[in-house]
Amino acid sequence: MNEGRLFVNSSPHLKSMRTTRGIMFDVIIALIPAVIFSIYFFSFMAALIVVVSAATAVVFEFLYNLLAKKKQTVGNLSAVVTGILLALNLPPVKSSLWIAAVGTFVAIVIVKMLFGGIGKNIFNPAIAARVFLTVSFAGQMTDWVAPGADAISTATPLALIQNGTITGYLDLFLGNIGGSLGETSALALLIGLIWLLSRKVITWHIPVSFVGTVALLSFVMGHDPLFHVLSGGLLLGAIFMATDYVSSPTTWIGKLIFGFGCGLITIMIRLFGNLPEGVSFSILFMNALVPLIDRYTVPKSFGEVKANA
Amino acid sequence: MKQKNRIKGGVKTPHYKNTAKAETKVMPVPDKVEITMLHHIGAPCLPTVSKGDQVFVGTKIGDSDKFVSAPIHSSVSGTITQITKRLMSNGSYVDSVIIKSDGLQTIDPSIEPPVVNTKEDFLRAMRESGLVGLGGAGFPAHVKLNPPGDKKIDYLLINAAECEPYITSDYRESIENSWNVISGINIVMDFLGIENVLIGVEDNKPATIKVLNDIADTDKNIHAVSLKSKYPQGAEKMLIYALTGRKVPAGGLPMDVGVIVMNVASVSFVAKYLKTGMPLVRKRLTVDGAVVKEPANVDCCVGTYIKDLIDFCGGFTEEPYKILMGGPMMGVAQYTVDMPVLKQNNAILAFNKKQSELPEETACIRCGSCVRSCPMSLMPQQLDILANSGNVEGLAKYNVMSCIECGTCSYVCPAKRHLVQAIRKGKTLVKTKGSKK
Numbered sequence: 155m156n157e158g159r160l161f162v163n164s165s166p167h168l169k170s171m172r173t174t175r176g177i178m179f180d181v182i183i184a185l186i187p188a189v190i191f192s193i194y195f196f197s198f199m200a201a202l203i204v205v206v207s208a209a210t211a212v213v214f215e216f217l218y219n220l221l222a223k224k225k226q227t228v229g230n231l232s233a234v235v236t237g238i239l240l241a242l243n244l245p246p247v248k249s250s251l252w253i254a255a256v257g258t259f260v261a262i263v264i265v266k267m268l269f270g271g272i273g274k275n276i277f278n279p280a281i282a283a284r285v286f287l288t289v290s291f292a293g294q295m296t297d298w299v300a301p302g303a304d305a306i307s308t309a310t311p312l313a314l315i316q317n318g319t320i321t322g323y324l325d326l327f328l329g330n331i332g333g334s335l336g337e338t339s340a341l342a343l344l345i346g347l348i349w350l351l352s353r354k355v356i357t358w359h360i361p362v363s364f365v366g367t368v369a370l371l372s373f374v375m376g377h378d379p380l381f382h383v384l385s386g387g388l389l390l391g392a393i394f395m396a397t398d399y400v401s402s403p404t405t406w407i408g409k410l411i412f413g414f415g416c417g418l419i420t421i422m423i424r425l426f427g428n429l430p431e432g433v434s435f436s437i438l439f440m441n442a443l444v445p446l447i448d449r450y451t452v453p454k455s456f457g458e459v460k461a462n463a
Numbered sequence: 464m465k466q467k468n469r470i471k472g473g474v475k476t477p478h479y480k481n482t483a484k485a486e487t488k489v490m491p492v493p494d495k496v497e498i499t500m501l502h503h504i505g506a507p508c509l510p511t512v513s514k515g516d517q518v519f520v521g522t523k524i525g526d527s528d529k530f531v532s533a534p535i536h537s538s539v540s541g542t543i544t545q546i547t548k549r550l551m552s553n554g555s556y557v558d559s560v561i562i563k564s565d566g567l568q569t570i571d572p573s574i575e576p577p578v579v580n581t582k583e584d585f586l587r588a589m590r591e592s593g594l595v596g597l598g599g600a601g602f603p604a605h606v607k608l609n610p611p612g613d614k615k616i617d618y619l620l621i622n623a624a625e626c627e628p629y630i631t632s633d634y635r636e637s638i639e640n641s642w643n644v645i646s647g648i649n650i651v652m653d654f655l656g657i658e659n660v661l662i663g664v665e666d667n668k669p670a671t672i673k674v675l676n677d678i679a680d681t682d683k684n685i686h687a688v689s690l691k692s693k694y695p696q697g698a699e700k701m702l703i704y705a706l707t708g709r710k711v712p713a714g715g716l717p718m719d720v721g722v723i724v725m726n727v728a729s730v731s732f733v734a735k736y737l738k739t740g741m742p743l744v745r746k747r748l749t750v751d752g753a754v755v756k757e758p759a760n761v762d763c764c765v766g767t768y769i770k771d772l773i774d775f776c777g778g779f780t781e782e783p784y785k786i787l788m789g790g791p792m793m794g795v796a797q798y799t800v801d802m803p804v805l806k807q808n809n810a811i812l813a814f815n816k817k818q819s820e821l822p823e824e825t826a827c828i829r830c831g832s833c834v835r836s837c838p839m840s841l842m843p844q845q846l847d848i849l850a851n852s853g854n855v856e857g858l859a860k861y862n863v864m865s866c867i868e869c870g871t872c873s874y875v876c877p878a879k880r881h882l883v884q885a886i887r888k889g890k891t892l893v894k895t896k897g898s899k900k
Binding site (some may be wrong): 158159160161162163164165166167168169170172173174176177214262271272273274280292357397399400402404406452453454455456457459 | 838881
């Protein structure tokens, strides 16, 4: 009995059913088409890489919290999402199994937990890990294979175009190409996008401004915009990586600027840089600019009177 | 008539309008009432009676000589047993008068309809009636209806939105007392010379819109407007924007944009008072919540204890864990059932333990839901960080004082952060430390 005393706390006394875990679960569902298509094209190895990546991510976060004596956070499923996203950035080969583990260590422990845990990291953990791996283990990270059981080495469409070989649109759209697990099938990623938008997990601003900028600038520079949109890690990056809440701006104008910056840098690297793909670097670079963007895109409050009006 | 603008942000809360269909029940006079000296925004009253005095229904028991205040009257006939200090839920103490009722409800012999010929007569009558904003804020009506001469008012807006979940008292008022609502509107229009009236009603109450439009005189510019049901449509600034497109400037008042807003129960009371001369001593409240046996709208005496009110509604089905004065979004949690009802209360909600406990706060994930849904276009996520780190300059820069504490941000936050609480802390910091610059 509480002796007639009642529980008192600050308003509001009603909260919506949405939780961080619920949002992360929606993202996992949005990633399922991409995972299924990767298994279809690259068979069992793809599934194994995804599982290993997600599992090691969870284990590293669990151990970190344990050792640092912090509240356990693996329940919010953000580590699982990071693990799956990182897996989708890796080539569908055996070396990716240990590469994934190294990658999730970098993503979870260094980029996320050491920066303060979820909500405080400046850089997208999965993207930062991918860049780390690309630079440190260039060979394993570019060990692309063609779809199918034989695992024949191939180059990605972006690398092929540098030598003048064009890949057909249908192959690009469905995913019958070389590339990382998740970036090949545009169709799978677009299904995920529709799910995320309908569940109000993300807004249209970043994907549209990122992809739109790439399309527009590639067209202006005399290249095929549809090819650039469908190839490389653009759709995976624009839909799932650049839209990461923590490392992107909160205001809608900020999001548009962020997407534009990512698109600009991606095209510059693709057309003028040595590397065939620039999505990862562009996102990482724009992540660093987010605090600045947020500061300068504060919305005008209702009834705000400018001091020097 | 359609609304002029959609409010930015806001959220679709569940409605829970369980008590909408039933006729209001009149509660018999309780044995004892406690009437505090502060039922309004402004200066508290001082008791004008003493222990042992005999009072009647409508006898004045408290008044103040300050401008922004309103007199307080007895809601029962009986004897004053005690004048004491009552601890309110916000930690402050107010004087209060406890009256033992004799059950007779004898009306004070001096009560008669006021003589009102001029605007001055009208404002004096409004003061003597003890009318305060019955939508919950409790701002003294005679002050609100008396803007300074340089403020030209061309719109009277009537707030019948009732956007909080559970509460249906304004809805019942507009259905059961529609003639008084329109009558009161006409009185205010005439004495204040206001030409246009819009009555804002959320679209989950189509009956209200029809009834009011049927009775209103269409060539006198009174229209009931259907508003999209979205919390906090009934917040004053949001209502003004939705009906007229005007934005009240930060730190300003509705009169700064040529508008006066009155709650539908308040304007209905204006008509009742001019007809009878009986000051504000009764209130309609929605009594609801999982642990109330028979939820209902109850017409009761001001000063009735919550415990007696709930007993009239069949009592508690189980031990209550949390009791709110007001709705679930902005209501104030009470610390005891022995708390008396105030003039401006609209609802008493009682919940059990399972419904009352809120989920634990977790880390902000910068999802931006709060920024997207804030009706005042603020950034609660930033205000949370600034308040918790005591950054007074930052709080002022991010317009913390513009927050109307509607609770939308806390409601939508997936990390379950106590955003409104942090913002309240931030406002206190700005008020205390900011002035020392």
